[in-house]
Every structure is written in C-alpha cells, then in structure tokens.
Amino acid sequence: MQVKKARELGFCFGVKKTLKLFDDMGADSSGVHTLGTLVHNPQVVKSLQARGVGVAQDVASVPGGTLTITAHGASPTSIAEAQRRGLRLVDTTCPLVTKVQKIAQDLHNQGYQVVVFGDHKHQEVRGIVGWTDDTALVSADAEELVPRLIALSRSGKRVPKRLAVVSQTTQPAERFKKFIADLFSHLPDDFREVQVHNTICDPTLDRQSAVIDLAQEVDIMIVVGGHDSANTRHLAELSEEEGLETYHVEWPDELRPEWFEGHMVAGVTAGASTPDDVIEEVVRRIEMY
Ligand code: SF4
Structure with missing residues (x-):
C-alpha cells in the first residue's frame, strides 16, 4: 500500500515547546504537576507519568512543589492561587493562546x-x-x-448589546464561519x-x-x-466531509488490514499532540499491507 503523509501533521510548536521543557527536566520529574492534561495524547501522558509527573485538575489539589501551566493556558485566578500557595510556577502557555486571552481580556475591559x-x-x-x-459565554x-x-440582556445584570467573538485556537475554520453566519x-x-476575531491558530489552519x-490525492485516510x-x-471530520473513508486511530495496533482492501493510496495525518514515532509506526504498518 502506498502512503502519502499530509504536508503538515503532528506536534505543533506550542506542544513541542512544552515537551522540551519536560525533556530538559530529565528522567525524574517527581514533585511536578501539570494543571490539566498536558496534551490529549495517551502516549505522551504515559511517558510523563513514568517520569513522575502528576496531573492536577485544579490548583487546590496540588500537594506542593512545581505546577506547570500547559500550552492550553490557565485563568488568572488559578495563577494567583498557585502563587498564593507558594507553588513554583512554570508557565508554558502557547503564545498563540496568550494572544487570545489578551484579546478577550481587552474586549471585556472595553465593555x-x-x-x-x-x-x-x-x-x-x-x-x-x-x-x-x-x-464570557461559551458556545x-x-x-x-x-x-x-x-x-x-433582559436580566439587567449587563447589557451585552456589543458582542465580541473569539475562537478556541483548534476549532475547524469552516465551523467558525458558520457559527458567525448563524x-x-x-x-x-x-x-x-459584533466584533469577530478569528483566533484559530496557524498550525491548526495549516493542518x-x-x-x-x-x-484529493488518496482513497482512504488514517488520522492518528x-x-x-x-x-x-x-481532522477526521474534515476528511469525511471530503467523502473519504476515514479512520481515527490512537495506537498503531488499532489498524485493521481489511480497511485497506481495494484501496491503492492511503493518506496519513495526525493531530497537534501526536508524537512522531507513533505516526511513523502507523505509516510503516500501512506500507506493509
Ligand atoms: S494554540 Fe495552536 S500552536 Fe499553540 S499549542 Fe494550541 S494548537 Fe499548538
């Protein structure tokens, strides 16, 4: 089976930056917690757990030591609480998330x-x-x-007749456009x-x-x-919307040979939190079919 990889796939620079920080910490990172999951990828989470990194759902549940703000960022209340509790804070918020936080804060301050x-x-x-x-309202x-x-508006608490919309950085561009039109x-x-700020990040748009x-070039798509x-x-939804048979796999073992029967060229793409070695193993196995 021939395999073509998407020209942009896998780790974005925001996730790479956060992971590099953990690599720099070395094999033993005990006493370090992340605020929420570092990335939504089981392979990465497992390797961090093996190094002793804990995941805290909120600041209150961190017993002490170091708290890492992930690429997804955190609220100012969480940051202030961590400082008040004397935790050592390591902030790896992606600069593109910081930009959205800043835009939202400025617009809120402007009413x-x-x-x-x-x-x-x-x-x-x-x-x-x-x-x-x-x-902010989320929808x-x-x-x-x-x-x-x-x-x-009718409650009289606030008069939200001036709206400003921003997007989560990883949303599909077409869905954001539809949301605004609706x-x-x-x-x-x-x-x-109504002010509209398209804050979907460039790495997401590129992927x-x-x-x-x-x-347009393959007849089956595997999204890792x-x-x-x-x-x-x-990414899987976008591929399906192009009318392509699409499978979303987390692990190479989830691949099924029968999916590829009758197909000539398989496309492979991967989310921004998927490690390179997992992508390469998926490609290697498909090439063997
Ligand atoms: S904002 Fe974009 S570049 Fe930054 S971590 Fe999120 S997906 Fe990656």
Missing part, C-alpha cells in the same frame, strides 16, 4: 460581552473565560447562544455591534488545509491521535 466559540469543558476555553472575569452553536444573550442571522436588531488537500483530542477528531 464587550465576550463569546468564545469552542468547547466549554476544554482547558484552553476555561482559561480564556477566566481572563474575562468569568463573564459552539449560535442558535443555542442567542436566547442566552437575550436573557442576559449568529448574525439569529441576533435581534438591537444588538448593534486542516493539508488534510483537505491530501484527501488521541481519541479525546479535539483537533485530531476535527
């Missing part, structure tokens, strides 16, 4: 009701909301969002100002356009990455 397009459970999104004094569906905006079509006329291009990695799932 805009900030809306974050994304997944409300994701660490990055929770962090961004924190930079707006926890006032991935404009139809669901608009009634909340209207209710908020928002405009459902908003009442008295919402007079998304690369998988769409690759889908953690099953709970949103950016990996989005």
